Amino acid sequence: MRAMTYDRFGGNEVLSQTEQPLPKVGPGEVLVRVRCAAVNPVDWKIMAGGLRDLMDTVFPVVPGWDVAGVVERTGIDAPEFSEGDEVIAYARKDYVHGGTFAEYVTVPVRCLARRPSALSWQQAAGLPLAGLTAYQTLTRLGTKEGETVLIHNAAGGVGSLGVQIARALGARVIGTASPANHDRLRELGAEPVAYGDGLAARVRETAPDGVDVVADFVGGVLDTTLEVLGEGGRHASIADDSVTGSGGQWMWVRPSGSDLGRLAALADEGRLTVRVAEEFPLARLADAFAASQAGHVHGKIVVTP
Structure with missing residues (x-):
């Protein structure tokens, strides 16, 4: 071959x-x-x-x-x-x-x-890889209906799938991205905020009581994550193992046919592309x-x- x-x-x-x-x-x-x-x-x-x-x-x-x-x-x-x-x-x-x-x-x-x-x-x-990364991060954090989720790098390959998955789980989603990608995030169901200096303040304006879940798909944003987490909030990163020192989870995606089948079902229901x-x-x-x-x-x- x-x-x-x-x-x-x-x-x-x-x-x-x-x-x-x-x-x-x-x-x-x-x-x-x-x-x-x-x-x-x-x-x-x-x-x-x-x-x-x-x-x-x-x-x-x-x-x-x-x-x-x-x-x-x-x-x-x-x-x-x-x-x-x-x-x-x-x-x-x-x-x-x-x-x-x-x-x-x-x-x-x-x-x-x-x-x-x-x-x-x-x-x-x-x-598969990007979808499972997003799905396993959000589900291991216990994301549930009615919660507010912040996704760092929401316009990226993993982040854009994470937005759709979090929405399918019933969550409100705030996504960080450059302004050029904000329309795309709105199409996916997220409320966009620009990354860079002052990010935590912008997130707090959008979610004054803080967010319930933070999924970091870029790295280097731990300080912001900790600033915007509400009481009892959970967080994880696929790019920064130092999150474990602040009660977060460091994620490494696992092959799973059953999880992938759930993502395939979301796609066939028109909720994931x-x-x-x-x-x-x-x-x-x-x-x-x-x-x-x-x-x-x-x-x-x-x-x-």
């Missing part, structure tokens, strides 16, 4: 298109024919060696953890899915090796969910990574083999 691979840590120059053997389908796994895979910053950070102290790496590596595709074959003890099923997954495994930027990828059944029919293949591929910014062919994965690294893309970057 065709796959994008790297055989050493480094920048985008270490990527190349190669021929790899079709992956073996182990017990509790399915083989997925990739229709579309999505880029996340963790993909190129891993390639640069950013997680070498956390996860084992087996070279050559096929990068990528987000996928939308069709079940090609099922392994032993995988009765939940059948050949031809359309699926999505956050396909992170226990070590770094066989990822989604290829024609085929094996995925543990525990990571899989049915593809929501309301989303295109490109949109569906962009949902994914914005796609750019699409690249498989051979141009380095260009897709470069677009992600530039940090100015509004929406998901996807790759199609």
Whole structure:
């Protein structure tokens, strides 16, 4: 099969298109024919060696953890899915090796969910990692109907999904973003506030009694978070582990087919959508990574083999 691979840590120059053997389908796994895979910053950070102290790496590596595709074959003890099923997954495994930027990828059944029919293949591929990050952050914080949620970086890939998920949970949402993105946040159901100096005061103007939940999807905002939390408020960050010293949670997204199924249901109910910014062919994965690294893309970057 065709796959994008790297055989050493480094920048985008270490990527190349190669021929790899079709992956073996182990017990509790399915083989997925990739229709579309999505880029996340963790993909190129891993390639640069950013997680070498956390996860084992087996070279050559096929990068990528987000996928939308069709079940090609099922392994032993995988009765939940059948050949031809359309699926999505956050396909992170226990070590770094066989990822989604290829024609085929094996995925543990525990990571899989049915593809929501309301989303295109490109949109569906962009949902798993970012969507699960937002969903697990908000649900582990116990977000419930009638509460006020502040989302830092609400116009980003995770934040924009977080706004929609919090709204689906029945919460009022205040979202930080640059003024250029305020109309987009209003469309998603959030009340926008501009980030930068004076942010805490602006949030307090919008929520004088403070907020119940803060989801930090950018980092470097702990002081603001603590200033605006109301009595009994909860907070978490995906980018700043120092929040644990102030009673917050440091989040690391977990693969979960059941959680992903809930997000797919929200999409099919018309309460959750994914914005796609750019699409690249498989051979141009380095260009897709470069677009992600530039940090100015509004929406998901996807790759199609």
